[in-house]
Amino acid sequence: DGGITQSPKYLFRKEGQNVTLSCEQNLNHDAMYWYRQDPGQGLRLIYYSQIVNDFQKGDIAEGYSVSREKKESFPLTVTSAQKNPTAFYLCASTEGHTGELFFGEGSRLTVL
Amino acid sequence: AQSVTQPDIHITVSEGASLELRCNYSYGATPYLFWYVQSPGQGLQLLLKYFSGDTLVQGIKGFEAEFKRSQSSFNLRKPSVHWSDAAEYFCAVGEGNFNKFYFGSGTKLNVKP
Numbered sequence: 001d002g003g004i005t006q007s008p009k010y011l012f013r014k015e016g017q018n019v020t021l022s023c024e025q026n027l028n029h030d031a032m033y034w035y036r037q038d039p040g041q042g043l044r045l046i047y048y049s050q051i052v053n054d055f056q057k058g059d060i061a062e063g064y065s066v067s068r069e070k071k072e073s074f075p076l077t078v079t080s081a082q083k084n085p086t087a088f089y090l091c092a093s094t095e096g097h098t099g100e101l102f103f104g105e106g107s108r109l110t111v112l
Numbered sequence: 113a114q115s116v117t118q119p120d121i122h123i124t125v126s127e128g129a130s131l132e133l134r135c136n137y138s139y140g141a142t143p144y145l146f147w148y149v150q151s152p153g154q155g156l157q158l159l160l161k162y163f164s165g166d167t168l169v170q171g172i173k174g175f176e177a178e179f180k181r182s183q184s185s186f187n188l189r190k191p192s193v194h195w196s197d198a199a200e201y202f203c204a205v206g207e208g209n210f211n212k213f214y215f216g217s218g219t220k221l222n223v224k225p
Binding site: 004031033035040041042043044045048050056058090092094096098099100101103104105106108 | 116118121144146148153154155156157158161163202204206210211212213214215216217218
């Protein structure tokens with residue numbers, strides 16, 4: 001079945017450590033997105049990529065980095081510079097013409 | 113700047129009752145509007161979308177939404193709520209080229225037996 005796979009589902013890290021969240025899609029979608037979800041704040045855009053080897057900052061990119069070396073993959077690194085990284089992270093993709101976002105099941109990051 | 117407002121943080125309805133979730137948007141051009149549903153600890157699933165044409169759109173699971181340009185609203189409705197509808201609902205607006213999407217803060221729906 002086609003879809004988006006995020007891993008790990010749960011992740012714990014100590015302060016000062018970088019962590020990388022994986023996002024893989026087999027939908028053949030060009031565009032991919034990373035959102036952060038906090039209670040009561042909805043989804044906020046971290047980074048998005050419309051095509052391989054290109055990506056753009058979203059509204060809350062500080063403390064995060066991404067890469068898009070393959071169409072299928074869009075990993076997100078939460079760096080030690082992110083002051084409040086504990087959150088639920090959602091990866092999504094879209095084919096573009098329909099506008100529908102397809103979401104992974106999310107990764108919950110907790111900083112200890 | 114584009115924004116989406118969902119004024120109700122929590123709503124509780126009885127099973128079998130009707131439901132309306134409110135959404136207001138601010139967007140300079142013709143909006144592309146969406147409603148998504150999220151079960152706890154899961155990703156989001158598209159319920160319905162509006163691009164153009166008939167302002168009343170039908171979605172999955174018996175949901176519908178009405179676009180009212182004069183009120184900048186896109187409210188979600190369901191005539192009879194089922195216990196399985198308990199979830200969080202997000203309204204979103206997409207830019208014309210679908211580069212970016214803006215989400216509301218969500219409405220949590222509780223369903224009483």
